[in-house]
Structure formats: structure tokens, C-alpha cells
Amino acid sequence: MAITLNFGDFFSGRSVIGDTVLELGAKHDNLWVLTPDIGGALGGYKKEFPDRFVDVGIAEANCLGVAAGLALEGNICIVMGMIPFLSMRATEQVRTDICYQNLNVRIIGTGGGLTSGGGSTHNAMEDIAIMKSFVNMTVFSISDPLMIRDILILSMEHQGPMFMRLAEGKKDRVMYEQDARSFGIGRGAIAREGKDATIFCHGEMVGEAYDAAEILKGEGIDVRVADMYCIKPVDEELIKKCVDETGNVLVLEDHLMYGGLASTISDFFVDNKVVPKTFKRLGIPQVYAGFGSGPEQRKKYGYDVTAVVDYFKKTLK
């Protein structure tokens, strides 16, 4: 990929996916791309490798079942679609056909959290809870447009299913300098250093956490941002290190605040007798959220930049 992106730039994760699968398709003749009628970004692949591109129409369950059949024949499948339908309409195909048999299917979902703007039918607030519950499934939430490229490339060498969650995927913020990127399965990344508290987050919320930390710097509060882009298996070492070094913990995510990353982290705390000085989770409460943009909804439900700043000012000052 010839583009150069710098920290703070915005770029379409979807177009990165389109370019990356095209590259990978040339390298791996067993790579297939499937979609249930989604993915303009996949047009290049469709044109270049029409015999390894499958659009099954608006039929997610069939799409994931077909992917399982292809994977049983030794192929690697990338399935791209909207998160609620991939994670819920086709839940059983993902669990029983793909995860049970530990097949090489990579599911890329767009519209993470409340970013789709489509209302509750299209919101994706349960997907991480669902996907992380499946044995053999690896779960990513993508925070940076080039991260999806790195994860897709490393996925070619991985045996087993993967779920990759994107936000809207149209205008994603670059959170990492190009030569500093180093992502892996079972790892997290420090997106910003800090010593007074850690915000554990994923996906689009990494940028939000970063902005909150910059504001808090002016208040004399030094907040670390831990990007837990791999939610399962989670980077336990990093979690422990952040608690040891910063004490205070906030989990911020565009997902139901119970069932997602916050639950993974609190499970880790309980199982390992790790007790942070303070612990707070911010995310989607038990509501079917309505319409509006991602930022509007995050403000409404209290998990945006302002909410994070207010929380730490109240707790740590």
C-alpha cells in the first residue's frame, strides 16, 4: 500500500480493507472474500478475483455457512458485512459451523457501537459479548485505519476464526505513527502514556480517550490510554501492568457496558485478586438507543470525552 498516514490523520478503514484484501488475494490463491450484499470497498477484489468473490445476497446465515464450507476445503474466507446481522442473524452459523470446527473465517463487521446512525436495528452493542463467548474465536476491535491492514495480514498465518469490529469505517483516525505499529493476537497497545490512571478502551473510543487525556493534562491529571484492540484473548499482562503503575481504572467502550471489554477486565481482576484503586465503566447502558450520530449518542448516554474528563476531575482531583 503506497499511502502514508500520520498521527491524527483521518482515513477510511474500509478502503484499507479493500486494498489489503486485493494484495492478499494476489499472494494467497486460497483467499476468498464473501459478503451478504455489503462492501463497496470490496469492488477491487471482485474485479480482480471474480472466481474467489461470493456475494450471496442479503442472507447472512447462508453467507457464514458457505464460508464454513469453503474453509473446510482449505480456503481462508474474509466475510464483510454489518455487525448486527453478522453477529446475530448468523450467530449460530458463526458458533456451530465455524467456531466449533475452528475454521479459517475472518469476519469483518462495520458499524460498531452506535456509529451506524441507523437506530436500534443497526446498532451494534452486543457483538463483542456474543463473539467473545465462542470457544476458538479471536476478537478484535479496530482503533486505527492501518491496524485492520496489519491484523488482516497476520490473520493469514492464524488457524481459527476471527472477528474484527470496525466503527463506521469511513473516517477513522490514525492513532499510531506508521513505523511504530506493532500489533498482535493477545496484545494491547499503549496509545498514550500516563501515570495517574488508565483508560482501557477499544475501537473508536481510543481516539476519544486520547482527547480526554489531553484535556486532563491541563488539569494536572496524567492519564494513560491502553488500546485493548484484541479483546480476546486479552492482554492480561498489560492490564496488570497498567493497574500496578497507575492504580485507577476506567473502561470506556462503545458497547453495552456489561458484557464487553469492561466485563473481561473485571473478570480478570476478580480471578486474579487484582484490586485497582478505583474502577469505573462507561459505555452503553441497558437501552435500545435511538437515532443520531455516534458523537451525539455518546454524549447522550454519558460516555464521550466530556464524561471521561468530568469523571476523572471528580475522582482524582
Add this chain to the structure above:
Amino acid sequence: MATQQEIYHLKELAHDMRVKLLTLCGTYGGVLHIGGDLSMTDLMIAIYNYGLNVDSSDIALPTRDRFVLSKGHGAMAMYTAMSYKGFFNYDDIVKTYGKLDSAYGMHPCKVRLPGVETSSGSLGHGLSIAVGMAISAKQKKQNHRVFCYMGDGETCEGSIWEAAMAAHAKDLGNLIGVIDRNKQMMTSFSEESMKMDPYPDKWKAFGWDVTEIDGHNMEEIVNALDHLKKPNETDKPQAIVANTVKGKGVSFMERNIGWHAGMLSEEDMNKALKDVNDAWDKERGAK
């Protein structure tokens, strides 16, 4: 084309399989999906021991025909039919069936039993998987066929028709659907609960070539398998709608809703064995 002798041999195997299934159902101490197993017997024997191009000594042979058992609860019928072809030792199946850590369970598990092509058991899933396998074969210009064995009951599932539509759209002449039309589900007669007729027409409307046969007539089964078009001869997926009887051969089971699954008492087992043995004696006498 099969010789009369070959057909007689298949009938012999089917009889032996009925005896095995009923004996197991009366002795192993657990529940068997005996009703459906018996509706599958003639078809499974013919498919594995006549129709399919498979070699039990090399289960990963790329040129082998693929077989997907979509009605996964018919696993015992599949294991048994495969055992005649040398895939498994029948005594091993009987010794461990359904027990802790066994490779042979109520529903096929590829992870534990690599000789099967896919795990199954959740109804309505198999045809999508078979479509994926058939698309792969077509793209790789492989000449083998993909068989998907479905129960008519599971074709209530919408995903079957998503897959049926896709099979036509993707021109899968290498895909063969075998539908075990026993017209019974677990708790109801399918025509009462879902009105599936005109059944073959549904598949035709989805773009499939359809042959309707008596699924207990070995001559008809073999003839249907013989007349399947080869992958390079057609772009249309092919369906064999086989009219069958749940509990076939056992007087107190046939068309009895109570026998989707169950155990046999010794008395019932002996009665059932007498039924199938008498029928077989008659068949042999007629030969």
C-alpha cells in the same frame, strides 16, 4: 449401471443395517433416532456403497466426493453405512456410541471423527456448507460432487432456501441434494404442521433439477444415482426427493409420531427384528 447382483448386495446391506440399528436401539441403553435412521437406511447404503466416489483408505483425497449430513441426528445411520465401506469398524462404534470421549456421538463431529466431512446437528445448516464446498470445487476445476443429505423436516428452516437459491445462482452442477421426504417431524406430520406440498415443485422453482423416487426401492435409488448429471454436464444443482417412511420396516414404528427417537425394550426389539427379518425372507424368496 448396476447389475442385478449389485442391487441385491445393496439390499442385503440395507437389511443388515436395519438389524444392526434395531439391535443397538434395544441394547445400548440410550436413545437412538431410530425413526429417521430407518427412513435413511436404503438411501445411505446406496449413497455410500454405490453412488459416492470415496476411498476409506484416504479420507483426504482431493478427488473424493463430499458428503454432508445436514440432518445430523441421522449420524448413526451414516456411521453404519460408512462402516460397510471400511471407514469405521462397526464394533468400535457400538462399543463407544454416545459415551464420554467417543468419536461417535448423536450428531457427527468432524473434530473428533475426521472421516466425516463436517460437524452437523443444528438443522438447516448443511446445505450452505455444501454450497461452500461446491463453489470451492468449481473454482478449483475439480470434478468431484458434493452431496447434501437433508431431512424434509429441516427444510422448514429458511437457511435451506437461502442456500438453495445460492446453489442455482452460482451454477452448482456439482451439488446434489438428497431429501429424505418421510413427511414427519419430531412431534407432527409435516403436511399438517407446515403444508410442504407440492414439495418437488419448490425445489424446481428454486432452479434445481428434481427427480422424485421411492426412497426404499433400491432399483429406483440406484437408477437415480446413475442418472445424475456429471459436474461438467450441467450448471443446475440436482435434487433427489426420496419419498420415505419414518420407522420403515417396523410395524409399530411406521408413521408413528412416537418414534422420532427412543429406546427399544427387549420385547419390542424382538418384535421389530421379526418384522424386518420376515420382510427380508420374503424379499429373498421373491428373488
